[in-house]
Amino acid sequence: MSAPIFPVIDYSRIVSSNPMIAAQEKDKLFQSFKDVGFIYLKGFNFPPEFIDTLFSHLHKFFSLPEEQKLAIEGGEKQAFRGWFAPARTAKNPEKADQKEAFGLGNDKDETRPNRWPSNWPEFRRDFTTFYEECYKMHLELLRALTEKVGLDRESLIPSVKAKDCYSALLHYYETSLESFDTRVRSAPHTDFGTLTLLFNDSNGGLQVKNQEGQWVDAPPMRGHAIVNVGDLLSRWFNGQLKSTQHRVVQPPAETRETENGTTTVIPSRYAIAWFGHPNRDAVVEPLKECVTAEWTQKFKAVVAGKHVKERMARLLEHGYLPEKWTDDMHRKPIAV
Numbered sequence: 123m124s125a126p127i128f129p130v131i132d133y134s135r136i137v138s139s140n141p142m143i144a145a146q147e148k149d150k151l152f153q154s155f156k157d158v159g160f161i162y163l164k165g166f167n168f169p170p171e172f173i174d175t176l177f178s179h180l181h182k183f184f185s186l187p188e189e190q191k192l193a194i195e196g197g198e199k200q201a202f203r204g205w206f207a208p209a210r211t212a213k214n215p216e217k218a219d220q221k222e223a224f225g226l227g228n229d230k231d232e233t234r235p236n237r238w239p240s241n242w243p244e245f246r247r248d249f250t251t252f253y254e255e256c257y258k259m260h261l262e263l264l265r266a267l268t269e270k271v272g273l274d275r276e277s278l279i280p281s282v283k284a285k286d287c288y289s290a291l292l293h294y295y296e297t298s299l300e301s302f303d304t305r306v307r308s309a310p311h312t313d314f315g316t317l318t319l320l321f322n323d324s325n326g327g328l329q330v331k332n333q334e335g336q337w338v339d340a341p342p343m344r345g346h347a348i349v350n351v352g353d354l355l356s357r358w359f360n361g362q363l364k365s366t367q368h369r370v371v372q373p374p375a376e377t378r379e380t381e382n383g384t385t386t387v388i389p390s391r392y393a394i395a396w397f398g399h400p401n402r403d404a405v406v407e408p409l410k411e412c413v414t415a416e417w418t419q420k421f422k423a424v425v426a427g428k429h430v431k432e433r434m435a436r437l438l439e440h441g442y443l444p445e446k447w448t449d450d451m452h453r454k455p456i457a458v
């Protein structure tokens with residue numbers, strides 16, 4: 123196997139009680155987010171078998187009869203909780219990514235109830251555990267990053283304590299080769315929040331834009347999460363940490379035997395993303411420790427909830443058509 127394209131960070135070293143080990147790993151974490159904005163994370167709270175269980179839930183959920191999924195369809199009015207049909211990943215089906223999704227948030231947030239599939243307690247239990255564990259891990263990573271700019275390690279914690287995070291279960295369904303000419307699985311974007319923890323099945327497709335502006339494959343590695351910096355964390359660190367563009371393209375096509383000969387298809391792919399977001403009412407502006415005479419303030423203050431909602435609504439409104447996409451689109455203010 124070739125060398126991983128991002129640095130591999132060992133979570134167990136970040137939280138090690140040996141200060142030398144922890145400091146070394148935190149340096150590497152900070153530097154990696156400065157250089158590329160992406161890492162592979164290993165040594166964390168749950169074993170690969172737990173992720174396997176989550177993936178088997180995904181397979182089962184997305185193959186439920188459509189009427190059962192429609193019963194828990196989500197959208198902006200449901201705070202993006204529930205099922206998103208393929209055509210609903212954008213209002214105009216022509217522009218939608220080739221995927222269906224299930225979104226969930228903090229299960230204790232009664233103002234935005236999750237829309238769980240009925241009669242399936244294990245699904246709710248396991249994804250709630252997953253959500254909570256990812257939340258804990260992201261806290262430790264935030265602590266490490268704030269320490270690195272000379273702040274108290276608890277400085278950012280009050281701004282994320284509401285657990286207003288989000289998780290998206292993704293099914294990029296099998297398609298014919300022809301329909302891929304004009305459509306993508308997930309068009310180029312940056313994530314909106316603090317840190318994203320991403321778990322992939324063994325089918326590739328994720329690509330990340332490198333410093334030279336080229337798209338490079340970020341293949342999945344068993345037992346590792348891919349973790350990347352989102353826009354709001356980048357803002358907090360005044361752009362020192364990079365919120366890097368990524369996209370999902372098709373893996374190699376497969377040829378199948380059929381009764382009438384052969385057919386070429388793009389195989390399906392499943393992914394589980396957990397997006398760390400600050401509290402809805404948190405005001406995110408560059409930390410003063412990250413603003414200097416040489417590196418002046420790059421961003422204005424934004425209210426986190428407004429930023430996230432606008433970005434999600436825009437995604438749903440417009441979809442991401444590659445030919446219409448411009449690299450700075452996500453930074454343009456939305457007309458309200």
Ligand SMILES: O=C(O)CCC(=O)C(=O)O
Pocket residue numbers: 290292308313320322328368369370393395
């Ligand atoms: O499916 C993937 O690997 C990545 C998905 C992604 O980037 C996202 O949903 O923000």
Ligand SMILES: [Fe+2]
Pocket residue numbers: 311312313368
């Ligand atoms: Fe993403």
